[in-house]
Amino acid sequence: xxxxxxxxxxxxxxxxxxxxxxxxxxxxIPFCIAAAAFLVVVLALVLAERKLLGWLTxxxxxxxxxxxxxxxxxxxxxxLLIKENxxxxxxxxxxxxxxxxxxxxxxxxxxxxxxxSSEFTFVxxxxxxxxxxxxxxxxxxxxxxxxxxSNNKYSLMGAARAIAQVLSYEVPITFVVLSVxxxxxxxxxxxIIFAQYSRLGALGWFCFPCFIGFVIMFICVLAELNRCPFxxxxxxxxxxxxxxxxxxxxxxxxxxxxxxxLLFANALFLSIMFLGGYLSPFGAYLSHIIWGxxxxxxxxxxFEQAFWLILKASLIIFVIIWIRATLxxxxxxxxxxxxxxxxxxxxxxxxxxxxxxxYLTGGAMCGLS
Amino acid sequence: xxxxxxxxIVDGCELQENKICIKNDLHYVIEFLKNNYGLNLLKxxxxxxxxxxxxxxxxxxxxxxxxxxxxxxxxxNEAESVSDLFDSAKADENEIYDLFGINFTGNENLKxxxxxxxxKGYPLRKDYVQDDTRLAWNENDRSNA
Amino acid sequence: xKTTAATLKLNLGPQHPSTHGVLRLILELExxxxxxxxxxxxxxxxxxxxxxxxxxxxxxxxxxxRIDYLAGCFYSELFCKTVEKALDISLSQRVRTIxxxxxxxxxISSHLLWIGAFLMDLGALSPFFYAMREREMILRYFExxxxxRMMYNYFVFGGVRKDIDYLEDIEEIIKVLPKxxxxxxKIITDNPxxxxxxxxxxxxxxxxxxxxxxxxxxxxxxxxxxxxxxTDKLYEGFEFTPVVLDGKDAWARxxxxxxxxxxxxxxxxxxxxxxxxxxxxRQKLINPLTLKLPEGEYYSEIEAPRGLASLYIKSTGMDKPxxxxxxxxxxxxxxxxxxxxxxxxxxxxxAIAGSLDIxxxxxDK
Numbered sequence: 064x065x066x067x068x069x070x071x072x073x074x075x076x077x078x079x080x081x082x083x084x085x086x087x088x089x090x091x092i093p094f095c096i097a098a099a100a101f102l103v104v105v106l107a108l109v110l111a112e113r114k115l116l117g118w119l120t121x122x123x124x125x126x127x128x129x130x131x132x133x134x135x136x137x138x139x140x141x142x143l144l145i146k147e148n149x150x151x152x153x154x155x156x157x158x159x160x161x162x163x164x165x166x167x168x169x170x171x172x173x174x175x176x177x178x179x180s181s182e183f184t185f186v187x188x189x190x191x192x193x194x195x196x197x198x199x200x201x202x203x204x205x206x207x208x209x210x211x212x213s214n215n216k217y218s219l220m221g222a223a224r225a226i227a228q229v230l231s232y233e234v235p236i237t238f239v240v241l242s243v244x245x246x247x248x249x250x251x252x253x254x255i256i257f258a259q260y261s262r263l264g265a266l267g268w269f270c271f272p273c274f275i276g277f278v279i280m281f282i283c284v285l286a287e288l289n290r291c292p293f294x295x296x297x298x299x300x301x302x303x304x305x306x307x308x309x310x311x312x313x314x315x316x317x318x319x320x321x322x323x324x325l326l327f328a329n330a331l332f333l334s335i336m337f338l339g340g341y342l343s344p345f346g347a348y349l350s351h352i353i354w355g356x357x358x359x360x361x362x363x364x365x366f367e368q369a370f371w372l373i374l375k376a377s378l379i380i381f382v383i384i385w386i387r388a389t390l391x392x393x394x395x396x397x398x399x400x401x402x403x404x405x406x407x408x409x410x411x412x413x414x415x416x417x418x419x420x421x422y423l424t425g426g427a428m429c430g431l432s
Numbered sequence: 433x434x435x436x437x438x439x440x441i442v443d444g445c446e447l448q449e450n451k452i453c454i455k456n457d458l459h460y461v462i463e464f465l466k467n468n469y470g471l472n473l474l475k476x477x478x479x480x481x482x483x484x485x486x487x488x489x490x491x492x493x494x495x496x497x498x499x500x501x502x503x504x505x506x507x508x509n510e511a512e513s514v515s516d517l518f519d520s521a522k523a524d525e526n527e528i529y530d531l532f533g534i535n536f537t538g539n540e541n542l543k544x545x546x547x548x549x550x551x552k553g554y555p556l557r558k559d560y561v562q563d564d565t566r567l568a569w570n571e572n573d574r575s576n577a
Numbered sequence: 578x579k580t581t582a583a584t585l586k587l588n589l590g591p592q593h594p595s596t597h598g599v600l601r602l603i604l605e606l607e608x609x610x611x612x613x614x615x616x617x618x619x620x621x622x623x624x625x626x627x628x629x630x631x632x633x634x635x636x637x638x639x640x641x642x643r644i645d646y647l648a649g650c651f652y653s654e655l656f657c658k659t660v661e662k663a664l665d666i667s668l669s670q671r672v673r674t675i676x677x678x679x680x681x682x683x684x685i686s687s688h689l690l691w692i693g694a695f696l697m698d699l700g701a702l703s704p705f706f707y708a709m710r711e712r713e714m715i716l717r718y719f720e721x722x723x724x725x726r727m728m729y730n731y732f733v734f735g736g737v738r739k740d741i742d743y744l745e746d747i748e749e750i751i752k753v754l755p756k757x758x759x760x761x762x763k764i765i766t767d768n769p770x771x772x773x774x775x776x777x778x779x780x781x782x783x784x785x786x787x788x789x790x791x792x793x794x795x796x797x798x799x800x801x802x803x804x805x806x807x808t809d810k811l812y813e814g815f816e817f818t819p820v821v822l823d824g825k826d827a828w829a830r831x832x833x834x835x836x837x838x839x840x841x842x843x844x845x846x847x848x849x850x851x852x853x854x855x856x857x858x859r860q861k862l863i864n865p866l867t868l869k870l871p872e873g874e875y876y877s878e879i880e881a882p883r884g885l886a887s888l889y890i891k892s893t894g895m896d897k898p899x900x901x902x903x904x905x906x907x908x909x910x911x912x913x914x915x916x917x918x919x920x921x922x923x924x925x926x927x928a929i930a931g932s933l934d935i936x937x938x939x940x941d942k
Binding site for chain 2: 618619622624626627785787788789790792801803808873874876885887889891899900902904908909911912913916941
């Protein structure tokens, strides 16, 4: 981070641009890059999901547009762009239009605060784990806004379900995050990743001491994302499409994009918290092994780190899609019961186990390096 | 089941081919059969327009001993409802009300089922004429529905 | 229906993804709890009974498959059976076996589609495509044999349109399907989420079932042994055991259908063995142009996939029926919803309605 910052400042100084400008724009530029990259990632994700689902259900999936259907989602996005935006007569026009915009902002912001490699952390704050939790919980408000403003009974029920669901699944998440924070003694994602570093590679990851937490967190992420088997807010066989029943065209696309953006962000967060983030599973980075102690290696290592992170996130996303292809949906009552009766006590138990572990090992659990 | 026992209770009851024809007391007869002969399934109610009156066939069945009994009654525009004995009769009677225009006394939920609310005439009646303007569905009438 | 401020009136359908057609349920909800349910049908009414009065028997024959587009054979068979009864025609062993084999194949394809659609209602994606894949084998066979994938129009009065062929395709189905059914059972039957969604949901007591004239698999899953095939002349000589389960809930209805797939396969296998050994078909069909039914009333029944189906024909000796009345299983199942859904939550209601196997063309006729 510092290295890039100095490069940028030097570049500005050479052209006689005041330092203040640099201090402000330095944090904006990465967001713009993130936003552009994010759109590509989401398009790829949608395609990947459709292809995978096709494969899991004995279909071909998209295979007409472009080579092997690679351009299918691009074509879909274009179709959504030129479609008519229908606003129902009885809808609250202002809120109806506001919701899809609001849903997008936190998702974009989340993408910016995640450390992709040790140098490419666009915005690094001391407690960005908390910031992340807040930002990720935000889209649900827009979901409720959209569902309520549509003035449609199905939308309203979908929105109500979404609120109930997120409320009950946020609590176990907080406890699990708390236990990870205890293990790492840090509220910063980079700090948590550092704490997971070990010469033994994957053995230092928090998914081992905090295994219950990992499983709980994974389940809760499914619920937060409204993914199967917790896809009640948009259960198509019950509520048509849930909160976004009345949305069409680009507004629908906004909801859709934010959903997949959140899926990506949550997968990244999970791998940072439990799977060592951008750390190599072998302890030493492959670039160092191949190129030794050269300049090339020190540059390539950043790309390698990003590669590991994306790979881990992809594995998590694959499992999420796999679950979608396999499991039926839970009933809404069971869903809430599941969270309050099983997940919440287990997450508290997990916190206790972690605290005891930490106490017994005298803090040696983290930072084996 | 024995027809003679039924004859003792109901007047004018006779056996024709496979069906027992009665003249009145429909509800009483079916209740009697249900309670005393274990005929617990009302398979269907069939209505046939015979011109001057409508014949109703009640197809009763006993799941335990596999016995089929058909009760036949001829009615004008009104018949006794058996919906308090069999829930399924509600559906059957509603269908007959819709297609034959027979009013079942005792069944509160009669409404047009297949036909629009403001449809005139009863299509399975023999005197129903398809092209009669009197019976045709008038688009302008929709507001009244 | 009167709604107060605390209740919500919801129109479930007629364009709703999980009503399998154009059923409209008018629900009164308190939160997600159903206070009352009023089915509204008639969106698919084609007037099959009225139509019959203006058509000769042969003209009417191709239309009867449309009463249940997923199990067209059964209504064809029922119509032919009633006309044969009126004309006093007895079928040869080969015709009888051909009909049984096709009926049971049709039943399998119908149940397979139901399994897929039911799981789709519950939110599971894959079983639908798996079931469709196996159903495709059966539909391909029907297409090869009759030229049609759904409206077969294969049975005629006193026989079948042509001799059965491609028996090796049926043998392939018999060989492949049991393994696939095992696969379904692996991913569905004991899945904990599936169990919580279906166990104890939509309990149908035998008394309620009788009272509402529920027959077929739904009744057998409530612990009542009533299978018309056992007493049907058509099925004489075929070995099978009717599936009777004591669960009374949605899960039992699912399980009963899966077990019934196996029983049907057994019947098909026996039928194919008979067909392989018997002589090719030689049938002398009646002239359809001069077909007139003698005066009288004729009634016959058949065990269709969705419960008892029966046909009543009153003839006055003309070439057209005087009155024709169909009785279908789904019609009564829809009316049962009025009773079964009250007090349930919305997502259970979808599971319960799905488990009854309602198909709308059968309801509306």
